[in-house]
Amino acid sequence: MPSPTPAATEPTELIEALREADSSMGLLLATRRLAEACHPGAATSLVEVLGFNNPGAAVAAVDGLIALGEQAVEPLLANLDGHNYGARAWAVRALAGIGxxxxxxxxxxxxxxxxxxxxxxxxxxxxxxxxxxxxSQSEQARVRQRCLEALLAGAGDGEWVVRYAVATGLEQLLLGMEKTDGAQTEGLGALQAFAGDPGDDTPVVRLRAELALERLADQARN
Amino acid sequence: MVVAPETIDPSPAAGAPIDEAEALRRLRQSEDLSAQYYAAWWLGRMRCSNPEAIALLCHALSQRQPRQAEAGVEHNAVARNAARALGKLGQPGAIPHLLQALADPDDGLREAAARSLGELGASEALEPLCARLASGPGVAGAAQLESSRLQEPCEAMLEALGALGNSESRVLAVIEPFVDHERPLIRSAACRALLQLTGDSRWGEQLLALLDHPQLQVRRAALMDLGAAGWRPALEPIRRTLAENSLKLMALRGLVENGDPAQAGVATRLDDDTTALLAVMDDLL
Incomplete structure (x- = not known):
């Protein structure tokens, strides 16, 4: 990893190189270099790459944005592309990674x-x-409750991959909760509905929920 | 097959969501073809099991209409969508009708029928599929005049042969010449079928090579084909492929669900191998 660049030096040349990239591979390499600079001044340009329909470059841009952490949040929220769901998916993925x-x-x-x-x-x-x-504790509980409600609603999504992601989201959310928390019981119920008999229509969703329940049971024992 | 990065449901012609009764009503009438087209798609998407739906879809297979390129309407659009829907409904009663569609002059309809017969595991389709492909890449696999389409919808037919699961040497002999077809998507479909039927890793290796193909469309197809075959040695190459995460996730789902040779026909268990696959999937969400 390169050492952090002093904030005074804007990554102008790297951004210029990104603009001038004229092939799919060129764009990927220029994005990787800009991402590795790990400079807040790169955030907006990295967000732009998410809309270029180049999955390799988008992966590099998302990694770069996640590495920038909270400095990338405003540029991501401000530049969400209402017309390009591919770009939105990458942006939401970056926000998810930053947390x-x-x-x-x-x-x-x-x-x-x-x-x-x-x-x-x-x-x-x-x-x-x-x-x-x-x-604060009370703020944490409030945010967790909102996450839980959103995930419980998402458990009814028509697409298997969204339900799969809901199972992973519930697992992580519940691992961070006290088991005395009533909300945890509700979340466990949703995972049991995925994993149980008959369970979810899609076998991989059932398996993922089963894994989540095993991990939560392990945590409860330790 | 030509793969889209993800499926967004089309909006119903009338705007509002419809129910089964409404879908059946739309399919029953024949004035408004776009309403029929949507209804056929809807019944397949919803896995409708109403006997009337099956009967109406079988009937719709004989519907003919010209292509309207400017309106984005394909040739025989209702019949093709009906054929696609019948593949999803799992009703063996549709098989004779689909076999008839497999003999239709419209290669697009033959394509849809072939896929659906494969999905239904219709062993009756084995002979007609082999017969249509027997002339090999030079004839069945030759391009039509002034069109990018081939004489036979080879990809769909090869995929169907893979799905039917008959690995007699005469079937393999029909498929094998297509691994040298000039088009990478056809090579991918042939390798997929052979990998499914024989489990021989040399076909898997050829699919892995296609994951590095310069065209995204080819990489996407190879991902789907590895998933369909459930070939687990592909895990790491799939993870590294330059393609959308949506497609990698679909491929990995295939590795989980189709890829436990020790457990053929039995639901996959949560062993270490499967848990490792799920971890890679989590990272792609």
Whole structure:
């Protein structure tokens, strides 16, 4: 990893190289270099790459945005592309990876009503991994409750991959809760409905929920 | 097959969501073809098991209409959608009708019928499929005049042969020449079928090579084909492929659900191998 660049040096040349990339591979390499610079000035350009329909470059851009952490949240929220669900999926994925609680509202509405299954799936994953340690106890409980409600509603999604992501989101959310918490019981109920008999129509969703229940049971024992 | 990165449900012609009764009503009438087209799709999507739906869809297979390129309407659109829907409904009663559609002059209808017969596991389709492909890449696999389509819808037919599961040497002998077809998508379909039928890793290796193909469309098809075959050594190459996560997730689902050779026909268990697959899937969400 390169050492962090002093904030004074804007990554202008790297952004220029990204603009001038004229092939799919060129764009991928330029995006990787810009992402590795790990400079807040790169965030907006990395967000733009999410809309270029180049999956390799988008992966690199998402990694770069996640590495920037909370500095990338505002650029992501401000530049969400209402017309391109591919781009939204990558952006929601970046927000999910960062786990900043400012993304909560977006994750909720994305899971509830985005037309793109890839967007809903990334949002479900994100709702399980918000970083709450900086918040007060009561604030944490309030945010967790909102995440839980969004995930419980998402458990009825018509796409298997969204239900799969809901199972992972519930697992992570419940691992962070006290088992005396009534909300945990509700979340466990949803996982049991996926894993039970007959359970979810899609075998891989049943298996993922089973795995989540095993992990939660392990945690309860230790 | 030509793979879209993900499926967004089309909006119903009338705007509002419809129910089964409404779908049946739309399919029963014949004035408004786009309403029939949507109804056929809807019944398949919803896995409708109403006997009337099956009968109406079988009847719709004989419907003919010209292509309207400007309106985005394909040739014989209602019949093709009906054939696709019948593959999803799991009713063996549809098989004779689909076999008839497999002999239709419209190659697009033959394509839809072939896929559905494969999905239904219709062993009756084995002979007609082999007969249509027997002339090999040079004839069945030759391009039509002034069209990008082939004489036979080879991809769909090869996939169907793979799905039917008959691995007699005469069937393999029909499929094998297509692994040298000039089009990578046909090669991918042939390798998929052979991998499903024989489990021989050399076909899997050829699919892995297609994951590095310069065209995204080819990489997507190879992902789907590896998933259909459930070939678990493909896990790491799939993870690294430059393609949308949606398609990698579909491929990995296939590895989980189709890929436990020790457990053929039995539901996959949560062993270490499967847990490792799920971990890779989690990272792609």
């Amino acid at each position: 900043d609680v400012r993304g909560l509202e977006l994750l909720e509405s994305a899971l509830a009503c985005d037309i793109g299954p890839s967007v809903r799936r990334a949002a479900a994953r994100g709702l399980g991994q918000l970083q709450l340690s900086a918040l």
